Amino acid sequence: QQQVKQSPQSLIVQKGGISIINCAYENTAFDYFPWYQQFPGKGPALLIAIRPDVSEKKEGRFTISFNKSAKQFSLHIMDSQPGDSATYFCAATNSGGYQKVTFGTGTKLQVIP
């Protein structure tokens, strides 16, 4: 029940295209859903996060869509750029307790010129 399932495992998108990464969770107690971006040789860094009281959150070219009834959320990267090439992790946690964050398995995104 603690799993967060993430797909696809890898993604190749042309520059200017839309990158879409999907995640699904099981634990209905989760109430905070961050996305992390990781470049090679670096630790993950928070990219954007959402709570289930909103269905969408947008920051620049990055948008999280959230479907509470389906227990699914997704990251959309608009106008994808080669600099967006990285591994993306979705995650979920219950902010009622301490933040034991459950991470998805990651999506390796490659944006080709």
Place this chain on the structure above:
Amino acid sequence: GAGVSQSPSNKVTEKGKDVELRCDPISGHTALYWYRQSLGQGLEFLIYFQGNSAPDKSGLPSDRFSAERTGGSVSTLTIQRTQQEDSAVYLCASSLPTSGRLTYEQYFGPGTRLTVT
């Protein structure tokens, strides 16, 4: 300001040897986490420290793994009698303590790449 630092950045050890990995969290961050990232895998939670509370060790994969945090700051992850399956990147993260519904960002270090030969 300084971020989370980890040392060493790379460690190659022989099977059966003990290793110690170090994490220096951001000053003022009382919450500290250790994760393991195997090739092509997600982040596997290992252990969590929060202030003076008892750590959550529920993610440690075996009794060969242990961690301590001295003075509420620096943390050391120790792996005894290393096995080849221990080869992975070990990541440390720190954050401010949780407060009610406030959820604070975890700041990750660059990781220690452990290779067991």
